[in-house]
Amino acid sequence: MKNTLYIIICVMVLVGCSSTSSVPEDDKLFTGLRKTEYENYVACDHFYSTQEEVEAALATTPNGALFDSPYHRMPPYRLWIYNAFQHSRGGLGKWIRTTFGKPPVLLSAVNPALHSQVVKELLRARGYFSGYVNYDVLTSDSSRTAKVKYNVNFGDLYTIDTLTYTNFPEEAQKIIEENASKSLVKKDAPFDVTVLEAERTRISTLLRNKGFFYYQPSYATYLADTIAEPGEVSVRLHYADSLPDEVGRKWYIGHVNLEMRKQSALEQLRDTTHRRNYTIVYNGKREPMRRSVITRDMRIRPGRMYSYDAYQQTINTLTAKGLFSRVDLSFAPRDTSKTCDTLDITLNCVFDKPYDVYLEGNLVGKTTGRVGPGLNLGFVKRNAFRGGEKLTVNLKGSYEWQTGHQADGSSSKFNSYEYGADVSVEMPRLMFLNSLTRRLRRMRRAKGKHVYIRYAPPTTLIKGSFDVLNRSGFFQRHIVSGELTYKTHSRVLVHHQFSPLIIQYEYMKHMTPAFTELVNKSPYLLVAMSDQFVPKMRYSFSYQSPARLHNPIFWQVTLSEAANLLSLGYMAFGEKWTDKEKTMFKNPYAQFLKVETDYSKTWQLTEHSKLVGHVNMGVVWAYGNAISAPYSEQFYVGGANSIRAFNVRSIGPGRYHAKTSYLSYLDQTGDMKLQANLEYRPRLFGNLYGALFLDAGNVWTLRSYSDRPGAVFKPKNILKEMALGTGIGIRYDLDFFVLRLDWGIGLHLPYRNGFYNFDRFKDSQSLHFAIGYPF
Incomplete structure (x- = not known):
């Protein structure tokens, strides 16, 4: 070589x-x-x-x-x-x-x-x-x-004088005139073929949404006159002559044939059920899925006028269910008479495979410096109860031991294992809320307001889990949790997720005398590792720019709170808001308010290179019944998706530096987080990409703790307390996922003076292997 x-x-x-x-x-x-x-x-x-x-x-x-x-x-x-x-x-x-x-x-x-x-x-x-x-x-x-x-000599720019629509059928002409204010072609605007084509497409979509099923953009052509006014163009959009009669009239939806196939699109169906305007065709003793599960998300329904938007939404929502490998919707006139205005439709749904079983075995090397084997056995059943539900069962277990170094280069011995299971059911509807959403939709229609188009069906997730975490020689902790979550898409790029109820119960099953002695010396660990009940509510909003934009953004905001309604209930029975140690199920409950936001922007520098900026901020404030937020709700930095020059939980909070390295990851968390990243991603050759990055960030506490000096957030110290790192990386893009290797080099430790303040160069390095981009 x-x-x-x-x-x-x-x-x-x-x-x-x-x-x-x-x-x-x-x-x-x-x-x-x-x-x-x-x-x-x-x-x-x-x-x-x-x-x-x-x-x-x-x-x-x-x-x-x-x-x-x-x-x-x-x-x-x-x-x-x-x-x-x-x-x-x-x-x-x-x-x-x-x-x-x-x-x-x-x-x-x-x-x-x-x-x-x-x-x-x-x-x-x-x-x-x-x-x-x-x-x-x-x-x-x-x-x-x-x-x-x-x-290049541009010459004179011609502008639009007038745009008229001629020869259209009377009803179509009326629709166009009623929507004339939405025209994309404006007087005195530059003559631009792309704008004219967009206007022709707008007219086509407008008419098709008003029942003109057979109309197409090519059925009207532009005629331009550049002579009447020098430098100006008079434009006519002319409905073509000699078009078939069916193009110029409105169409309505008639009968619906719903075909359900389990194997392939060529499967011969033998059994039939008739329900009013629906005919369900399938194989077997009963319908493989309840009719309402499909028709609930169909915007094209019997008796309604044909609408292209309704057609698109029907296809999109049914495909997004994840239950079908193929969805086809075809239309046919009910008869061949010249006055026919009814379209019978056939909806062909081919089910995906009903079961998925997977076994994942791996050797994990984590950015915390721990390595060890892991095993995950999963089972998925689609359409579990004939209502489009997805049932998922997971059994998992892993063993880890510490091998890596901390921010100062020290190593530790800290073995652990964990195992657990979770069961979840995801339903393609808003369980318990369907009557409310229907009522709101009817109210909006009655007031003449726009009813928002859904680009994916709303879902309800019900999940329960049980986990056991064992740290050899220290403790064994059990976590039991459950949640109810709703997910909706008001627009294709806007997602909402609301969890009205998340319950988590954490309790210490066993602690060794050595760990008990350590916890008793640290007020922070005493609170963070205590038994507690966390009743929580959470809302998340996310927005992703359209893919066509040259410089897209992603923005997500998450709000969550715990036990505020519960504390109001206690107040109704005479308890004070500020009283501590109020319990639920014999354990103190957590009470806090948490806000977190994540923002990234991509600048496309050349066809094969881009610059990506990322900011992540968050704050959690414990009050009322609690003096500290649960450990699982606190923030940390470091690792493959954060500040890549450092391991997870090896920095902060503030200027604090853990003296006991083998338990440092327990107390290097905070109530407030600020992180910023900048990464240049050029293509090297083929599917191999490089990276040059700069990371900065830290976490801080909002209260002072005697055992963690320098941890409190002070605005004047924010810059000098930011951990700073740089590095290079490579990414191999396999289309369906990305393999990533990053070599981070630390530039600044928050708990030491000076800029480059590492004792040795090797102590400032971290290597991270991960799947997917960091942000």
């Missing part, structure tokens, strides 16, 4: 000045563009957007393009490698040429004349009817290379 690398390096040096050796005699090596010159234009938003399209149409990247730029180059190493092994037909030489080399970009392949013609048509489509493009090929007698320089 060393000899191969030596050969490659030598070849790169020897052929560094021979970039044109593989260029044909009658051609030249394209080495990039000169800056494009623009003439005869008026600076405005329309010009700048058109200029971006022109630049994209003219762009051709040469060999060695810097960040895919058509203007700037670096030494074309991959071309040199290609030239060195261009005559190799097999073996190592061919592998090197195809893997590391890249053939020359020839002037004949660039074809500047074709690019010029494309841009000329682009200018006409954007309203610059007299625009044109010239180009020059820049060469020298002593070189077989060439650059291209374009000159």
Whole structure:
């Protein structure tokens, strides 16, 4: 391998000045563009957007393009490698040429004349009817290379004078006129083909949502007059002549045939059930799923006018249930008469496999520095009770032992094991709330208000779990929990999740004398590790930008509280709000308010590189019956998805530094968190991407603890108490998931003075292997 690398390096040096050796005699090596010159234009938003399209149409990247730029180059190493092994037909030489080399970009392949013609048509489509493009090929007698320089003359910009809609059927014409204010084409706006096409599509969608099932955008064409007014265009959208009669009338939904297949779309169905306007066709003694489970999410229903939006929503919601491998909806006129206006529909649903059973065995290496084997046995049954429910049962167990170092480089011995089970049922409806949602929907319709379209069916999750956590030589802790959670999607990119009831009961089954002595010396650990009952409520909102945006964002906010309603109940019976040690099920209950937000933004720098910024903040405030939030609700930093120069829970809170390293992860949590990350992600080659990152953050307490000095949050100290780290990483993108390896290097410890304040360089490093991007 060393000899191969030596050969490659030598070849790169020897052929560094021979970039044109593989260029044909009658051609030249394209080495990039000169800056494009623009003439005869008026600076405005329309010009700048058109200029971006022109630049994209003219762009051709040469060999060695810097960040895919058509203007700037670096030494074309991959071309040199290609030239060195261009005559190799097999073996190592061919592998090197195809893997590391890249053939020359020839002037004949660039074809500047074709690019010029494309841009000329682009200018006409954007309203610059007299625009044109010239180009020059820049060469020298002593070189077989060439650059291209374009000159773009925009000419006059034509604008819209009027837009009229002609020849449409009377009822369609009335609908268009009623919605004229929503037209995308405005008077005095630039003549732009993309806007005109968007308007034609809007008219098509508008009519199809009003019952015109057979109407298509191509059934109307534009006629433009550029002579009547100089520099202005009068436009007509003309309904085509000689279209079939069914195109120009409204259609209504008739009978619904609901076909349920368990195996494939070709399965022959034999059994039938009739219910009013529905016919259910299936195989077996009874319907494989209750009809209402499907029809509840159908917006296309018997007796209603056809609507394209209702059709799309029906397909989307049924597909999103996760129960079917295929969903088809077809329409057919009830008869062939000229007055027929009824469409009978057939909904074909092919069920997915009913069962999933999986066994996961792994050797885990965690960012806490602990490693060990783990096992997870899972069972999933779809449509468990014929109502579209998904039943999931999980059995899990793992064993870990500490091998890693803390932030100061010290190691520890801390073995543990845990095991548990959970059972959950997810239902495609808002259990206990369906009557309320129907009532609200009817009220909105009665008032003429818009009824929000759901892009996925709402779901209800009921879950119960039991976990046992054992720390060898210290304690065994049991956790019993249950939750009721509702999930809805008001829009395709907006998600809501509300848990009106989350119950968690934590109790210490066993503690060794050594751990008891340690806890008694720490007021914080005494509270954090005590038995407690946590009745909680939580709401989460998340928004994800559309994928088409160049610089998308993700934002999530989560609010949660515990036992406030319970404390109000105690007050009604004479207890004070500030009284401590009030109990529920013989244990003190937690009382707190928690807010957390997570925000990230992506800047697309080039086609294959991006810059990602991320901020995470949170605060939890315990009061009333509690002096500290439950340990599971507190914040921490460090690890593969946080500050990657440090292990999990090895930093903070504030300037506090744990003296007992083997239990430091227990008390290095806080009531407040601030974390910021910046990561540059370029593509190296193929599906392999690199990363250069900078991470900062810490946690703090809101109260003072004598055993954790320097932990309290003080605004004036926030910058010097931020842990700081940098590093590099690689990611291998397999489309369905990403393998990630990050090497973090610490720059600043909050509990020491100075900037780079590590004793040894090796103490400032952490290596993290993970799946998926950190944010």
